[in-house]
Amino acid sequence: MKLIKLSQPHNFMKQDLDEMVLALGYFDGVHIGHQKVILKAKEIAKNLGIKSAVMTFNPHPLVVLRNQEGIDYITPLDEKIRLIEELNVDLLFVVEFTKDFAALLPQQFVDDYIINLNVKHAVAGFDFTYGHLGKGTMETLPFHSREQFFHTTVEKQTDHDRKISSTLIREVIRSGDVTYANKLLGRPHSVTGTVVHGDKRGRTIGFPTANVEVSDVYLLPPTGVYAVSIIVNGQEYEGVCNIGYKPTFNKEKSAKPSIEVHIFDFQNEIYEEKVSVSWFKRIRSEQKFHNVDELISQIANDKVAALQYFGKKTV
Ligand SMILES: Cc1cc2nc3c(=O)[nH]c(=O)nc-3n(C[C@H](O)[C@H](O)[C@H](O)COP(=O)(O)O)c2cc1C
Numbered sequence: 001m002k003l004i005k006l007s008q009p010h011n012f013m014k015q016d017l018d019e020m021v022l023a024l025g026y027f028d029g030v031h032i033g034h035q036k037v038i039l040k041a042k043e044i045a046k047n048l049g050i051k052s053a054v055m056t057f058n059p060h061p062l063v064v065l066r067n068q069e070g071i072d073y074i075t076p077l078d079e080k081i082r083l084i085e086e087l088n089v090d091l092l093f094v095v096e097f098t099k100d101f102a103a104l105l106p107q108q109f110v111d112d113y114i115i116n117l118n119v120k121h122a123v124a125g126f127d128f129t130y131g132h133l134g135k136g137t138m139e140t141l142p143f144h145s146r147e148q149f150f151h152t153t154v155e156k157q158t159d160h161d162r163k164i165s166s167t168l169i170r171e172v173i174r175s176g177d178v179t180y181a182n183k184l185l186g187r188p189h190s191v192t193g194t195v196v197h198g199d200k201r202g203r204t205i206g207f208p209t210a211n212v213e214v215s216d217v218y219l220l221p222p223t224g225v226y227a228v229s230i231i232v233n234g235q236e237y238e239g240v241c242n243i244g245y246k247p248t249f250n251k252e253k254s255a256k257p258s259i260e261v262h263i264f265d266f267q268n269e270i271y272e273e274k275v276s277v278s279w280f281k282r283i284r285s286e287q288k289f290h291n292v293d294e295l296i297s298q299i300a301n302d303k304v305a306a307l308q309y310f311g312k313k314t315v
């Protein structure tokens, strides 16, 4: 996949690029609704015998237009790029979302970011908007197209009558129902980070834990214990994870929760390794225990619960 970063103004002209079918969207989460849009573009491209492309925007419009700092991404940009690449599209445009870009009139957006990129067919979801104040919609697209390209609108995808959207999935992850979030994403929700040193207490209580430090932009499930998998050095292991503040030991809440994974059937030293943690099922809330022995026996129960979730015999 070829990656092209665009910022306003860009100077691509039609003749600089091959003809293509373009899927447009913000695509945070690359969920099953997004996948449908991207796969539709691929299908049309295949039928026409031309390139398939995706256009996405970064950062989130709210960061730029409402100066929101704390926007949490289901998939930060590098993760989004990786997932789109896995869908085997030929080309990905990442458009820098700036105030200048947001100020483009709908016709200017269509001229510069669709027609001038040699797009022959545009695909987007039913509620895609473009141009200043999102005034351009899938209804106005034929008028702005100057008959230079066709378009396909992907209808609303729902689950239990609710629109499958990044907003819904954020809500579901925040509620802790990672199992349902995974269904809507079409894959497990994951975070990628680095194994850092902790208090070295884990090994003394019989449950060493890899402390995974992730970038602040990730949307994390709420504090608590989860059945997880973790990819270390390209290999996937199952485990049980606590996200939280370890109130049994810590009087003060740290600035951000720690993510600690006890990996099953694993003994290696993995400090500084890059790992990805996937959330499968919430087991319980984090608790403050009266003593370490109570914590240890609860962690043993958590381990059984996670093993049972993964379908392993526990006796
Ligand atoms: C499955 C699991 C569940 C945990 N649950 C709690 C909990 O409810 N309350 C708590 O204070 N700490 C909990 N912990 C965190 C432990 O206190 C922590 O792993 C231990 O202190 C080791 O920390 P260290 O890796 O920094 O050495 C849990 C850890 C694991 C692996």
Ligand SMILES: Nc1ncnc2c1ncn2[C@@H]1O[C@H](COP(=O)(O)OP(=O)(O)O)[C@@H](O)[C@H]1O
Pocket: 195, 196, 197, 198, 199, 200, 201, 202, 203, 204, 207, 208, 209, 210, 211, 261, 262, 263, 264, 265, 266, 267, 268, 269, 270, 271
């Ligand atoms: N089964 C395991 N699960 C997680 N980490 C393990 C495991 N076995 C060994 N380790 C290693 O031990 C470290 C965790 O030990 P721990 O005493 O909890 O130390 P720390 O407080 O630094 O996390 C991990 O970062 C990893 O390098």
